[in-house]
Amino acid sequence: MMLMSRKTTLASSARAGLTLAALVLLVSVAMTAAAQPPRPQVGADPTQPAPGLGSASVKPASSAPLPAASTSAAVTDRSANRDGVGSHKNRVTNLAHLAQRVRKLCTPLSDAEFKEADKRFKEAEKRAKDRIDAENKKKGKANPAPPPPPLDVKRIIGPPAGLCEKLCVAGKDSFCDFDDEAAANAAVIADWPSVRAIAIYARDILRPSVSEAAAAIGLIGTKEREDLGIPKVNDVVEAYNDADGMAEMRESALGAVVAGYSLTAIEQQAAVLGKALAQVIVDRAKREGVGWFMVRLGKDLCRFNEKPSTIPTLEIRTFWLPATCALASQEIDWLQYGSGETQLEALRGAIAADVKGWAAAAGGLALGAAFFSDFSPSQGSVFGCNLAGNANEDQCRSILAVRKAGHDFVADVLRGTNGSTALSNLSSAVTSANRMADGRLISLRFQLAACAASLPSIVTTYRKAVTNSISDPTLAGEALAIGGLARTAACTPIFVGQVPSGAPKGPEMGPRLKAVLRLRGTMGPAIAAFADAIDATQAAFDAYEKVAKESLVAPEVPKVPLPDLSKIADGKSAADVIRATQELVASQARQAQNSLYVRHARAALALAHAALNEADAALGAIESATDPKLVLVEIPGIPDIREHLSRARTTVRDLASGLELAEGLLASDWGAAATRSMAAARRATAKACAANSQCADIVGRLGRHLGVLVAVASDRDPDHLARTIDEAASPPGGWKRKGVDGSTTVSIASFPGVAFGGESRRGQYGVFKERLDKAYFMAPTLAMPVGVDVAWGRSDSTSWLRPDALFVSLIDPLAFLQYDASKDGRLPGPRLTTVLAPGLWLRYRLGDSPFSFSPFVVYRPGFRAWESSWNGPAADALQYGAAFSIDVTLFELGRREPEAN
Amino acid sequence: MRTILLLLIACSVVGCSDKLPERPKLCLIRADAMGTADPSTVTCGDRGAISVSEGEVFFVRHELPSGIEPPGPVHIRVETACAGVAEEYDIAYGDGNAAIAPRVAPRGAGCAMTVAATIANSSLRETTIPAADACAKLVCESPEAGAD
Known part of the structure; x- marks a missing residue:
């Protein structure tokens, strides 16, 4: 069946009469191949004649079936194009063989060899003639067969004109140099169209010789052929077959079978489940708190009222909280999302999307900042590009493109995209961005990193194919590395140079193939590490592929047995049971889905890590090159790339660090992931803002809300969510924030502690009439004033006399404990006004602690009552003294951050 | 400000003023001293012991x-x-924030009688002055008591 198929294929190809001769020849060769063991692997001794013409099983052309297979791997495995690995192997085998044969053809025969060949041809010719004469006599045919034409031995066994001078000139970029397996592999990876174009040229050059040989051999006959035994003939025919096979190979994509699995489908499913979950969320009573929180968030982070928007605001809106800030265009809009469940869900969804993207934002920022530094700017920062109408528009376009590329890389990996593909996309984006208007490279360091980043994709695609033809892993690694360096767009400017546009044609070797030859053998000892990294990447890819396929199948949700509702008499209870069951089902479905997502994303992350290690190892291999100058194409002003290589490796490792930021997200450890992202952003900001203080507030503003943003993002339980927002209003450690130098914080706070001092009274206390002119001793007693605290940050230069805060107390819930030392410790008779405690407290913090010493004056209306009553007679109390208390910030009302330096 | 506060603290400890608040007063008034005046209009003033x-x-x-x-x-x-304790009773306040009640001096009052008035945080005592040799002639038992 296969034979028929191939027969049809070849028969339908438009070939001239000349081809018939070649077919005859191929038939003979094919028949031989059928009876022979498989052809030796590439790399076998090319001096040994390949089975074929020298075989005993060649049949006359007339009786042979149409060609089925050839000793040439190319013809043998033409149908193997469907299998990427087989296809690559065929290409490599044919290329190496063709190079070997051409080299051999171009090696001149010695006079003795030529004489011997000529002698044999003459003898064979004579025998053939005798045989034909004998057959004519025996059969008595009316039309006897013609005698064989005289053979032009030189033409048959000699190299055809135009072959050697074009393809095999010693000392120049020679096609014959692709005769070793590593170079052949690399060439096929690097520039298959050029290889094929050269093969077509070789085929066309070899065709007349093959025709001659075919005619001669077809007429000479089996017995004579056996005696012929001239390797050169075999070389011509084999070379033709190799070239022809390569010329006929279809263009086919190799690999990419599972190039990308996206989690989009999974996410869509999860969204539906999330909606189902939202439906069972009970409405919350904390709506005011949510509204307050949203307004505050908008005010401090998105700052819609800020006109014109500053760099930090634009940065936060664009890169860090795009979804959250997109919920509104002005502060009041935050309240438009209704209340309760809907509002919570909208808020949570937006914040979750943003916080989830922080790892990507941090990765992008780090990359963008590093890229910016390569511009050697005298002023400004990477954040300056956020401003519209920036003077350096071209630079900014490139910087933003690199930022986006870094962001997309981390985000893609988190979405479950094949890590090497994501890295390849990053490489492409950086390559596009890394050009000045005049076409010059902006950053060699980034181009090297992009080049290295492009290799894992090539390796993933070709690894199996290459290792199938090269058993030595180090050699295979070199082939893959060189092939990638000479092929990818990112590596081209550095390792290949200018590549002419248009399809390759003719024997001229393209710059990619020349690069392969130049790079061959230059890799240093670190190529072994690259080979190891390739193995690791492959293992990660295999694992990823397995998980990715599994994740495309919907997870099996555990069945939840429905309770027997008939046993529930109370209708309300039945409704509760049904709702609880629904929640359980939704929860289990979500968990099952989430489990799949995590596995998938983890595999993608592991693959991306491995790919980055591989990229790093590739740079290491180049770095260890015996002569870096040999590696590089000539780039003006860059005599040595070693320094750039080292920095490029740092960039690649920074990318790996960016991935680590995301790992916490997969473990649902949002806090850790967000914190790491903030830390990374802080590092990048510190560098970027060294020359520009305007951007220093970016991380600070985000950091202030980090806790609540993370909590809101990670909490899907509405009760917890509401509690979280409540807690946002009363952040523990509020006292610490108050102490930041240069800041001003207004908060509702309480200062429980011990107060003592004096007390004067006015009004009726029992049956006494107090007139404020008698001071009573206020014995140390518990106090817990609550009020508005205005705190200023303190620095070393602040006078110790200046209080750290001014506290205006309003009430004191512990006022009932203020016993009267002058009246046998009598407690104040509770009444409506007892809790009131308007007063002024000057707070002095005791070191860096939440404790403070506060002189105070408090006026407590109707405080000293002899008996309990609603509004019975009581004396007002003016208390003055000092208190030792602890700062318990309940509610931050507002805050002015320190001025950026 | 800080100085003022420190002063206030010091005042609270040592006492800035020894002035006492306005307190209730208790007094005993002999009926003959009242004359024909309305008892409610006769104030304690600076009356001494009687x-x-x-x-x-x-x-x-x-x-x-x-x-x-x-x-x-x-x-x-x-x-x-x-x-x-010869007797105990409560007196309600009338006009002028004064509680006033006529009483008959009990047995032994000639020697000494103490009247204590207690209300809220006020507890006042007033003691009569013994008449000459009243205590020496004091006979506490009632005539009926000796007959039993």
Whole structure:
């Protein structure tokens, strides 16, 4: 069946009469191949004649079936194009063989060899003639067969004109140099169209010789052929077959079978489940708190009222909280999302999307900042590009493109995209961005990193194919590395140079193939590490592929047995049971889905890590090159790339660090992931803002809300969510924030502690009439004033006399404990006004602690009552003294951050 | 500000003023000293201690500072040398924030009688001055008691 198929294929190809001769020849060769063991692997001794013409099983052309297979791997495995690995192997085998044969053809025969060949041809010719004469006599045919034409031995066994001078000139970029397996592999990876174009040229050059040989051999006959035994003939025919096979190979994509699995489908499913979950969320009573929180968030982070928007605001809106800030265009809009469940869900969804993207934002920022530094700017920062109408528009376009590329890389990996593909996309984006208007490279360091980043994709695609033809892993690694360096767009400017546009044609070797030859053998000892990294990447890819396929199948949700509702008499209870069951089902479905997502994303992350290690190892291999100058194409002003290589490796490792930021997200450890992202952003900001203080507030503003943003993002339980927002209003450690130098914080706070001092009274206390002119001793007693605290940050230069805060107390819930030392410790008779405690407290913090010493004056209306009553007679109390208390910030009302330096 | 506060603290400890608040007053008024005046109009003023004899009528007057809302009736307890607590009773306040009640001096009052008035955070005592040799001739038992 296969034979028929191939027969049809070849028969339908438009070939001239000349081809018939070649077919005859191929038939003979094919028949031989059928009876022979498989052809030796590439790399076998090319001096040994390949089975074929020298075989005993060649049949006359007339009786042979149409060609089925050839000793040439190319013809043998033409149908193997469907299998990427087989296809690559065929290409490599044919290329190496063709190079070997051409080299051999171009090696001149010695006079003795030529004489011997000529002698044999003459003898064979004579025998053939005798045989034909004998057959004519025996059969008595009316039309006897013609005698064989005289053979032009030189033409048959000699190299055809135009072959050697074009393809095999010693000392120049020679096609014959692709005769070793590593170079052949690399060439096929690097520039298959050029290889094929050269093969077509070789085929066309070899065709007349093959025709001659075919005619001669077809007429000479089996017995004579056996005696012929001239390797050169075999070389011509084999070379033709190799070239022809390569010329006929279809263009086919190799690999990419599972190039990308996206989690989009999974996410869509999860969204539906999330909606189902939202439906069972009970409405919350904390709506005011949510509204307050949203307004505050908008005010401090998105700052819609800020006109014109500053760099930090634009940065936060664009890169860090795009979804959250997109919920509104002005502060009041935050309240438009209704209340309760809907509002919570909208808020949570937006914040979750943003916080989830922080790892990507941090990765992008780090990359963008590093890229910016390569511009050697005298002023400004990477954040300056956020401003519209920036003077350096071209630079900014490139910087933003690199930022986006870094962001997309981390985000893609988190979405479950094949890590090497994501890295390849990053490489492409950086390559596009890394050009000045005049076409010059902006950053060699980034181009090297992009080049290295492009290799894992090539390796993933070709690894199996290459290792199938090269058993030595180090050699295979070199082939893959060189092939990638000479092929990818990112590596081209550095390792290949200018590549002419248009399809390759003719024997001229393209710059990619020349690069392969130049790079061959230059890799240093670190190529072994690259080979190891390739193995690791492959293992990660295999694992990823397995998980990715599994994740495309919907997870099996555990069945939840429905309770027997008939046993529930109370209708309300039945409704509760049904709702609880629904929640359980939704929860289990979500968990099952989430489990799949995590596995998938983890595999993608592991693959991306491995790919980055591989990229790093590739740079290491180049770095260890015996002569870096040999590696590089000539780039003006860059005599040595070693320094750039080292920095490029740092960039690649920074990318790996960016991935680590995301790992916490997969473990649902949002806090850790967000914190790491903030830390990374802080590092990048510190560098970027060294020359520009305007951007220093970016991380600070985000950091202030980090806790609540993370909590809101990670909490899907509405009760917890509401509690979280409540807690946002009363952040523990509020006292610490108050102490930041240069800041001003207004908060509702309480200062429980011990107060003592004096007390004067006015009004009726029992049956006494107090007139404020008698001071009573206020014995140390518990106090817990609550009020508005205005705190200023303190620095070393602040006078110790200046209080750290001014506290205006309003009430004191512990006022009932203020016993009267002058009246046998009598407690104040509770009444409506007892809790009131308007007063002024000057707070002095005791070191860096939440404790403070506060002189105070408090006026407590109707405080000293002899008996309990609603509004019975009581004396007002003016208390003055000092208190030792602890700062318990309940509610931050507002805050002015320190001025950026 | 800081100085003022420190002063206030110091004042609270040592006392800036020894002025006492306006307090209630308790006084005993002999009936004959009242004359024909309305008893409610006769104030304690600076009256000193009085001397009463057993069976004699006198007025107990308890005055609250002006503006003080009486938290209730004032509790009166009378003690004599013969009976210890001779009697206890409450007197409600009338106009002028004064609680006033006429009483007959109990047995032994000629020697000494103490009237204590207690209300809220005020507890005042007033003691009569013994008449000449009243204590020496003091006979506490009633005539009926000896007949038994």
